[in-house]
Amino acid sequence: MSHHPPDTRDRTGAGPLDGVRVLELAGIGPGPFATMLLGDLGADVVRVDRPGPRPLAGDPAHDVTNRNKRSVLVDLKSPEGPRTVRALAARAHILVEGYRPGVAERLGVGPEECMAANPALVYGRMTGWGQQGPLAPRAGHDIGYIATAGVLSAIGSADGPPAVPANLLGDYAGGSLYLTTGVLAALLSARATGRGQVVDAAIVDGTAHLTALLWGMLAEGTWRDARGSNLLDGGCPYYRVYETGDGGWMAVGALEPQFYTAFVALLGLDGDDLPDRADPRNWPELQALFAARFKTASRAQWTAVFEGTDACVAPVLSLREAADHPHLRGRGTYTEAHGVTQPAPAPRFSATPGTLRLPPAVPGAHKAEVARDWNLPHLAEQPKDGS
16 A cells, blocks of 8 residues: 555656655765666656755756756754655655764654655665674775775786776765665565665675676686786786877777687787687787787777777777767767766666756755645745755
């Protein structure tokens, strides 16, 4: 039996999550990205921002992770603040928060309080260390989470330090995408049973989960627990990047024999004269040969050689170059929306595509709209500072 009131919104799109209400308690990093994804897919995302300065400096109008959302200001430290959030939670299907463990409870907006008014609520919790464990109360960031999960040690060259993969691997792959998967699975369960639940999404858990293939290869002895020495970590000469004569880079992924044959031929080498690629003892020699060849021409020249072939070689593009690549332009992978170049919604749906309906939400800009659409008149009466 549903505990949600009739749906009266008129601001969502026709994506696969049209009709789903998401309440986001403002944070930084993986939580906002997860709710952006839900919003891209049609959910009505309302972000509860706090009065005062933003946690990170910058123009909120350019914060793409807050697109497809609306914002209201609520001071959770005021007497009325927690009651307002609980009233919003009573009208939501999913709530997402990214506080340290125990903070939401101390503020009066924890799972017990919010689910008392809405038993079908899916309560998503996004943290780095998780809700339990020795490090749960400690501060942290992406780099520390992926280091502790054992993943950072596997990235980079064998003779150099671990390479930092921006905050894509921990925050977004190990965090946001696992939170999104978790809350959507819990939403399916809630629709079937009428009972919501708490989803504990920890970056250390999700990042570790991403290494399932590597743990299997470790078990069978086909992966070394040392970076830069394996098939898929840059140790293999036909799965790595090479510098070109003009300081550019080419990415080589010629794993299968037929692709490798095409690769070495287009590189201008005689495959019959090369050492056996299957023997790792030959990898240093092959790497040196390939590196020397790539140095003889520019990135643009090598791109022209390999473009349109099955050699599995691609130029390493910058963000701006990627947005202008013919294939990505043809697919609309990047798009111009609300004055900002940004990634288009993904994945794609044949009947209910995601859309970029709303620009990044400016804190507090949608109080009247949300009060109307979520049937919460009291929200519209709050002062501009959210208290």
